[in-house]
Amino acid sequence: MVSRPRVPLPVEYGNDTEFWVEYPSGLVDVSRTDRLPAEAKDDAKFQPPPLKATQLDIPVDGDRVVRVDKEKTALVVIDMQNFFLHPDLRTHETGLACVDPLMNIIPPLRSVGSKILWVNWGLTDHELKTLPPSLIRSFRKHNGGGFGSELPGNFGRLLMRDAYNSELYEPLQSEYLKGAKNGTDFWIHKNRMSGIWGYQTALDLFLKENGITTLLLAGVNTDQCVLGTLVDAYYRGYDCIVLEDGTATTSPEGAFENVIYNTGNSYGFVTDTKRVIGAVGL
Numbered sequence: 001m002v003s004r005p006r007v008p009l010p011v012e013y014g015n016d017t018e019f020w021v022e023y024p025s026g027l028v029d030v031s032r033t034d035r036l037p038a039e040a041k042d043d044a045k046f047q048p049p050p051l052k053a054t055q056l057d058i059p060v061d062g063d064r065v066v067r068v069d070k071e072k073t074a075l076v077v078i079d080m081q082n083f084f085l086h087p088d089l090r091t092h093e094t095g096l097a098c099v100d101p102l103m104n105i106i107p108p109l110r111s112v113g114s115k116i117l118w119v120n121w122g123l124t125d126h127e128l129k130t131l132p133p134s135l136i137r138s139f140r141k142h143n144g145g146g147f148g149s150e151l152p153g154n155f156g157r158l159l160m161r162d163a164y165n166s167e168l169y170e171p172l173q174s175e176y177l178k179g180a181k182n183g184t185d186f187w188i189h190k191n192r193m194s195g196i197w198g199y200q201t202a203l204d205l206f207l208k209e210n211g212i213t214t215l216l217l218a219g220v221n222t223d224q225c226v227l228g229t230l231v232d233a234y235y236r237g238y239d240c241i242v243l244e245d246g247t248a249t250t251s252p253e254g255a256f257e258n259v260i261y262n263t264g265n266s267y268g269f270v271t272d273t274k275r276v277i278g279a280v281g282l
Contacts (some may be wrong), residue, residue: 002062002264012036023048030239031069058279060269068214070112078119078219078226085169094248095220101245105273108280110184122161122189194228214239218246223255240268
């Protein structure tokens with residue numbers, strides 16, 4: 001639950017190039033398009049600029065609306081891979097429930113020029129030699145297995161690049177391939193729980209090279225890889241909006257709720273796929 005009161009007067013946050021403007025109406029403009037005029041800073045009745053064709057107004061929790069730039073916004077889908085979702089490997093009912101909302105939101109976002117980024121584990125043999133012991137231990141259960149180990153059936157080596165267990169859970173894999181062919185979707189490998197940890201990660205470089213400032217975050221697990229990516233993106237100054245019906249976790253009760261609470265009150269904003277689709281107008 002978001003508990004931030006509305007601002008009594010218009011306020012601009014940031015600096016000369018990176019800025020948000022928040023209005024008493026509840027609108028938070030993160031598009032970095034219109035500066036707040038000096039005379040407006042003491043005027044509680046000052047009205048935000050009209051919505052431009054390049055922008056979307058997305059309702060979010062806390063009685064707010066976030067204004068984003070369509071082409072500076074990307075859907076970041078994290079770890080919706082067979083290893084985490086396939087019923088032959090584990091039970092993740094809440095994760096599987098995210099598939100349909102994601103399938104619904106992807107076409108509308110593509111239609112307005114927003115990119116779809118699939119951020120996934122995909123290790124190389126070289127990376128296996130450079131992973132820190134803490135990370136290796138966390139993925140090795142019962143003194144066996146771990147990164148690079150053979151999984152049963154045709155799933156291949158655990159979270160290795162191009163292995164079947166590292167592919168997206170269907171129908172997401174087919175949806176990605178369709179988008180990749182059309183130039184709207186991009187696959188980005190990661191080798192930590194966060195997709196944007198450290199210096200010059202593939203995700204951070206892609207976002208900067210493409211001028212993307214606003215992230216719609218989804219995937220599994222909410223309190224692990226999604227949270228890691230969310231927090232690191234927040235530290236780097238990206239606008240973070242979590243899609244509540246597009247993310248899930250297998251952790252005990254309270255873990256998911258904690259991330260949603262702290263996102264809405266600290267890291268950014270919380271909405272759902274239906275509200276984004278409504279903002280697009282499809």
